[in-house]
Amino acid sequence: MPADSISRMDSNGSGGEANPPENLLGTSPGASSLRSRTESESSDKLTRFVLPSMDGSPPKVLTLNEVGDVLKNIQNMELVHEIAINPEFKFEPYEPPENSLERRIKDIMHKAFWDVLRGELNENPPRYDYALQLLAEIKDCFPQIISQNNTRALQHINEILDIDVLKQQAEEGVLDFRAYANFVIQIMAKSCAPARDEMVRQLTEITDVVDTFKNILETMALMKLDMVNCLLDFARNDIMANSVEYEKKKFKEYLEYYKFGFPATENWLKNSCAHDVNNVPSTPEQTISNAYMQLMDWDESMEFPEVLSVDKERILKLGQRAKRICTCAAVISICSGVPIISQRTENRVALAKQIEIILQGTTNKKELLDSIENVWLQVKTVITGYLQKENQPIMDTNTEDLLKSQIMQAGNKDSPVGQLMWKRFQTYFRLALRSRAGLPPPPPGYADFQDELEAYTTALKRVIAYNHSVFGEYFMRVLTQQPFASSAATVTTSDAGAAGGTTAKEQDSADNAAAAATAEQKAEQSQ
Template sequence: MSSDEIPSGSRTHNDDEAPSTSNQGRGRNLSESSDQGSKRQRTLSESFFPGLTNASPPKFVSLEEIISAAKGMANMALAHEIAVDSNFELEKREPPENSLHRRVKETMLKAFWDILSQQLQEDPPNYTQGLVLLSEIKETLLTLLLPHNTKLKEEIEEVLDIELIRQQVENGSLDFPYYANYVTSVMAKLCTPARDDCIRKLKQETDTVSVFKGILETLELMRIDMANFTIEMYRPLLVASSVDYEKSKFKEYIKVNPDGLEVTKQWLFRHVSPSTSLASADDWREVIAQAYLELLTWDDSNAFPETLVMDRSRLAELRNEVLRVTVAATVLLLVVSSVPQLQSNAAFKISLKNHMLLLLQDCHTDKDVEGVLANVSAQAVQDCNAALPEPLTPEHRTTVESQVMQVMADNHKIRLLVFQRIKEFLHLMITSTVPSQLQVPAGLSTFTKELSGLAARYHRLVSHNRSVFGEYYTDILSTFQVPNGV
């Protein structure tokens, strides 16, 4: 049997898909009630996890404690992003197109540059706005310097001496374009190659206001470049220390919000039954592993475990990717089973896989998949005809189309088998001591690239989460009690 034929059987585990709980949002701004003083504080469960109801009466804490914990959670979120996303970098944030924020920002900026232009055109020129601008530019340039740039720092301090420039203004001897040229020359020394074109255009610009406008815009980008350079340089250290940092910040959060793990408890307890053994560390790890696997079929309308909120969007994308790969692999297995001549045609299988994933790329739910099955079916037939010496007969074509159109049936054995094998593969990935040596499941070798990438991201998220919150999980499981009457 070829590696992509329909498997005749499988060593499946029992599916532990349990019902989930309520929707969970990311952090929100803290606000204060204007009611009586005793009620003005809000617990963090309301602030960071809106919609949750505490299991016990709320513990009121001071506003200062809440603000401190909020700052800690914000810093924790940034550290977490750097730790789990190897491609994380800061980007320039722009308000949405046509938003009030954007219109206000554009109006304020236009007013600033209009005032500068008007002042420079006065006789004699008025440099009030210009001095403010030069002072800001100087401070920004200094923030872009590395510790070893001592000579350049001294030069900037000397050339952009604001007091000296103010004296030049009073004497009527200020050469504003000279300072624009100096600033662009310094920027050329400090910028990354990606900003060379910006600097070159600035040097060619003759309008003074346009030059300074371009300088500020480019400096903003250079500050982001510097921040990303710093993140990349210290990434190994940040990743190494992020677990302890996140632990300490979450501990602060729990201190002011003792009931902040209610959804997490429900999530873990769903995977423990009266017959579940918790006698060994391996038993505990298995329960936690099954809880992690539940995230691959999570219903977005349900609450999310507090310990995983910062990874909710990433886990949702992994869930969606599992769905897409499952459907694409099922279609491939059905097609090569129906058209045996193509079972050993690797080029055909790669082409069909790519076409299936392309058609499914916007699918996030079963309903989304059902909406594109007609196109998937037509593409499968087209790919078969392109790879065969003779096109499929009308009867054969109808068979292929019919099989593909039934892929999302509730009890579709092949799709459920494919999902189970993917799930087992991911289970091994998060429980194995040597995950890098795992093999892709039988019948899914065409999807090695997709499954390997998916598994690597899943393993990274789970490993980091387990390192930070593993102690909380074991503490929660240690409190499990068999319900009365069971």
């Protein structure tokens, strides 16, 4: 039956009526692909899994159900985490990869169904076995795309698509398959989102009745997805309000099974402990803040902290985004040495946008460095054009060579300009990380990229603040060797809101550091 695309969002993969509000928290992408075992394949009563011990304590024996519960909790936590972290999160239709075995099997099964349906309808007299099955499944789908409060519409659908009546009509040879298709389309037209109006209208233009129903199912699958995302939007605020406590609870439950620590996380934290000129180590709060700063440019040769693994891909992409912004700022700062750029604000702004466009598609360091050549060519063309427009002499060879040499090094943070711009970037982000109010003004060289700078800062700060709310207590436990449940080691959610992990006791020192960083920015601007 080709309705798997319609029923895929069900928590159990069945085609029956779902309860979307519960599914939002009870299902994670890919969960429907898990294969359930029957009692004949493997008995849960007999199967046991041993969680090995690493601290000398006796190993813990888990049943298959307990293992399943752990995995389900992790899946649920990942889904809630994604909803809370990503304000643009939406459920997307699932399609097997091209040329995959799953895709080939799906295509074969679907083609077989529609071929059999067409063959039955072309018989003389027609047979309606598959047609009845199709209408029954469409009837079951309507409660998933129409609000449960719309009882009159659902009652009307149940009356028209009454299975007993349909069977009787089929037995008497008077079942009008086209008329039922038109009825279904009418209901869909009244129930769909405005974005689907044209798609539903096109259903009325299909003359072949089998193709009509085939497209009805595909459209209903999208309408069901629209309903799920609509419910998600309504539930998002509640999910976000409770997600931190939910993840903290699940994390503690996980630690009940796994008490052996997280080596990469512990190394990440402990290696972030700095010492001042008097060799006094930083406080745990300062160490956590230093650790968060490392996420701006994570060294991929190091093992990523286990507890942040859900956000690893997001953090690494943000790191590449930071490199792009820094490179753009470095290039425009170099170009500001040319009067036609520094003395013409409109020229500088236009060139900055062009540089940003050239680099925006780069996804790794190699691509970024490879694109610098194109940046230089664009800079040369633009500056030459501006000079010719104002009847000024074009750059001489020495000036051009010097400008090219500096720009070609702009993507390297070890270059003088790269070092300066990265230092300013880090100072800005540290200020933003500690700020309980809005974002600070952009540092020198970044004014033309303020929107991108603030978008990046907001995104990474959101990731850090959320994870700190969930794992801050555990981080303090690692750095202070306190028991996990100790109230003395607890970092409150309000502290995490600053995303810097500073307690009230440490806030004065943080404010002093912020003031010093601000003074440094002003000094640079005056130079």
